Amino acid sequence: FGALAVAAIYLLARRELSVNRSLILAGIFAFATSMWSTATRALWQHGPSALFLAVAVLLLFRARERPRWFFALGLVLAFAYLIRPTNALAVAFIGSYVLINYPRQVWLYVAGLLVIFVPYVAQNWLTYGNLFPPYSYQLFERFSTPSVFLEGLAGTLISPARGLFIFSSVFLFSIYGAYLRLKGRLSLSNPDLYLASIIVAHWIMIALFQDWGGAWSIGPRYFVDVIPLLAYFLIP
Numbered sequence: 001f002g003a004l005a006v007a008a009i010y011l012l013a014r015r016e017l018s019v020n021r022s023l024i025l026a027g028i029f030a031f032a033t034s035m036w037s038t039a040t041r042a043l044w045q046h047g048p049s050a051l052f053l054a055v056a057v058l059l060l061f062r063a064r065e066r067p068r069w070f071f072a073l074g075l076v077l078a079f080a081y082l083i084r085p086t087n088a089l090a091v092a093f094i095g096s097y098v099l100i101n102y103p104r105q106v107w108l109y110v111a112g113l114l115v116i117f118v119p120y121v122a123q124n125w126l127t128y129g130n131l132f133p134p135y136s137y138q139l140f141e142r143f144s145t146p147s148v149f150l151e152g153l154a155g156t157l158i159s160p161a162r163g164l165f166i167f168s169s170v171f172l173f174s175i176y177g178a179y180l181r182l183k184g185r186l187s188l189s190n191p192d193l194y195l196a197s198i199i200v201a202h203w204i205m206i207a208l209f210q211d212w213g214g215a216w217s218i219g220p221r222y223f224v225d226v227i228p229l230l231a232y233f234l235i236p
Contacts, residue, residue, distance in 0.1 A: 001047035001048045001050075002030070002035055002036070002040035002047050002050075005039075005051040005054050006035070007026075008054035009025065009026050009029045009054055009228060009231050010025070010026040011058060012058055012061075012235075013025045013026065013235055015061065016235055017235060025231065025234055028231070028234065029227065029228070029231040032168060033167075033170075033171075033227050033230075033231075034168065034219045034221065035050060035227055037167075037218065037219055038221050038224055039224050039227075045083055045084040045225075046084070048083045049080060049084040049087060049224070049225045050225055050227055050228050052076050052077070052079055052080035052083060052087075053080055053087065053090060053226065053228050053229065054228035056073060056080060056090065056094065057229065059072050059073040059076060060094060061191070063102075064191070067102060067108065070098060070105050070108040070112070071108040071109070071111055072112060073098075073112060074095075074108065074111065074113040074114075075113075075115055075116060077090055077094060077112075077113070078112065078113045078115070078116035078120075079116050081116075084225055085135070085136050085139060086202060086205055086206070087225065089201045089202055089205065090198050093197050093198050093201070096194065097191055097194045100188050101189050142209050142210050142211065143209065144207075144208060148210060149207055149208055151212075152206070152209070155207075155212060155213065156203060156206055156207055156212055156222065157203075161218070162212075162214060162220055162221075163220065167219040168227075168230075171234075174230045174231075174233040175233075177233035177235065177236045178192070178196045178199075180236040181196070182196065195232065195233075196229075198229060199230065202223075202226045206222040206223070209222075
């Protein structure tokens with residue numbers, strides 16, 4: 001899963017960069033982030049989650065050229081949600097982009113979602129008597145107090161044991177990359193606005209949990225899922 005995610009990032013970079021620069025970016029993604037130290041160390045959610053999100057960004061730009069790809073985009077994002085519920089943010093923000101900018105094709109995106117969500121909800125109902133499995137409900141029981149939330153906002157970025165910018169300082173350049181992408185283009189038609197919003201919303205969400213540190217792990221484990229987006233903003 002980690003290797004496939006690296007390949008997806010390389011293909012994403014090749015849309016704008018030369019082969020050598022794309023290889024550099026793919027190398028940074030592979031070896032200078034928690035993709036290597038966390039996502040590939042065990043078969044848990046983060047590796048597949050990062051892979052599907054990277055593929056979703058690829059499909060998003062492909063769909064802008066050929067709208068029929070919105071179906072595949074919905075399919076991939078729905079499965080990303082099944083892998084890790086926090087990917088609901090990507091489903092929502094990218095779905096908003098499609099709805100606002102491609103209202104006549106949004107049914108393709110929704111159809112892709114339904115192919116995955118309908119059997120998922122049906123299985124949950126038959127198994128648990130609920131629309132969602134117990135794991136999803138347990139997330140709401142782990143919200144923190146306001147003081148812990150503020151600690152989480154800072155800790156997920158600069159904690160010596162969990163900080164994103166401590167373990168992968170290269171992502172400080174992603175902030176500048178996002179600035180370059182959005183400078184003078186703060187428009188609802190700009191997909192980069194939605195991708196940047198996913199990162200910010202994800203940061204706020206993980207800070208809301210009591211265990212924002214990620215329990216038994218090292219580094220910014222909860223940030224792994226959006227590392228493909230952070231890598232994307234390194235392109236400029």
